[in-house]
Amino acid sequence: MKPKLHILPVIIISQFACTSLWFAGNAIIEPLMLKTGMGLEIIGYALSSVQLGFIVGTLVFALLMIADRYPPARVFMFCALLASFCNFILLSASLSKGLLLMARFGTGFFLAGIYPVGMKIAADYYEKGLGKALGFLVSALVLGSAFPFLINGLEWGRDYRAVIMITSGLAVLGGFMLWALVPNGPYRKHSTKLFLRAGPDLFKIKGFRSAAFGYFGHMWELYAFWAFTPLAVETYNGIHHTAMPVALTTFGIIATGGISCVLGGLLSLRHGSKKVALVSLALSGSLCLASPFLFWLAAPLFIAGWILWSMAVIADSPQFSRLVADSVPIELKGTALTLVNCIGFAISIVSIQLLAYLVDRMNVNYLFLFLVLGPVLGLAGLKGKTP
DSSP, X not given: OOOOTTHHHHHHHHHHHHHTXXXXXXXXXXXXXXXXXXXXXXXXXXXXXXHHHHHHHHHHHHXXXXXXXXXXXXXXXXXXXXXXXXXXXXXXXXXXXXXXXHHHHHHHHHHTTTHHHHHXXXXXXXSSSHHHHHHHHHHHHHHHHHHHHHHHHSGGGOSHHHHHHHHHXXXXXXXXXXXXXXXXXXTOOXXXXXXXXXXXHHTTSHHHHHHHHHHHHHHHHHHHHHHHHHHXXXXXXHHHTOOOOHHHXXXXXXXXXXXXXXXXXXXXXXXXXXXXHHHHHHHHHHHHHHHHHHTTSOHHHHHHXXXXXXXXXXXXXXXXXXXXXXXXXXXXXXHHHHHHHHHXXXXXXXXXXXXXXXXXXXOGGXXXXXXXXXXXXXXXXXXXXXX
C-alpha cells in the first residue's frame, strides 16, 4: 500500500517545527546569561540539560511503550504542547539557573515524544524505502536545530523573546498538523516488550557492537560541534576584527548539514551505510584536527571549512540507525535503538560539558581538537563486522 503523497511532507514539516525547540535556549545565550548571572558555562548547561531530559524521556517512553499503547500522532501532539510550554518558561521574568535547567530538561523530556515518535510514524508508513525517509527526517532535525539561530539573526528576531515565542508557536502548530493529517500507518504494529536486560547480550553481537561504537563516536562530536559553533564564529570575528553575523552564520553552517543527510541516504543505496559512515567520520575527524588552522584562513575559507565539517558530522547519523537496526534480531530492534540512543546522548553530555569547562581555560582556537576523540572511537568501532 503506497502512502498518500502528503504523509511524508507533513511528518518532515512537523519534525522541523517541533525540533526547533532543541537549540532555542542556545540561540539566546547572552540574554540568558544576563537573566541568570551565569558565564560562558551556560552554553554547556543549556544544551546538556536538554540532552539529559531526552535520555530520561526516551527510557520512560520506551519502558511504558507509550507510542505503542496510544496513537503515535496523538502522543506527538501532546508532547509538542508540553515541550512548547517548557520552552516558554525561558521568558519568565524571574528566571534563575535552576528554573532554566528544569525548563530545558522538560523540553528535552518531551522531545523524546517527538523525534523518535516521528521516526516510528514514518516506519509505520514506509516498510520499503525507510532509509530514504529517515534521511529526510534527520534533515528536518538539523534544520529545526538551526532555525532558532536564523530567527535571532533577522531584524525582527533581535528581541530574544521572538525566538522563544516563534519556536514555541511552531511546535504547537507542528503537533496539531501531524495529529490532524497523519492517521495510524498501515504497518503499525505493537512492538514486543522492551528487553533492557538484553543490553549486555546485545554487545556480544559483533555487528551491533561495531555499529554502536561508531554511533557513540559520532555523538561525542555532533552536539558539541553544534553547541560551540557560535563561539567559533565570535572567536574568528575577534581575531580578524570582522563582523560576520554570528546567529545567521551559525544557522547557515548547521542547516547545510541537512543536505548531507539526504545525500548520505542516496549514496548508501549504492555504496552501503557502513562506507558512508566511514567516510563521514574520517572527514569530520580530519576537520577536527585542522580546526586550529581554520581560524587563520580568510573568512570565505573559514566558512567553507566549517560548512564542510557540518555536513560531515551529521551525514552518518541515519546510517548508524540503520546499521544498528540491521544488526540485531527483529524482536530486539526497539531495545537496541533505545539503548544506543540513550548511551549516545549521555556521551554527548560529557563532550559538551568538557568543552564548557575548557572554554575559559584555553584558547578557543584549540577547543575543537578534543572532538577528534569521537571520530577516532567511531572509526575503530566500525572496523568490526557490520551488516
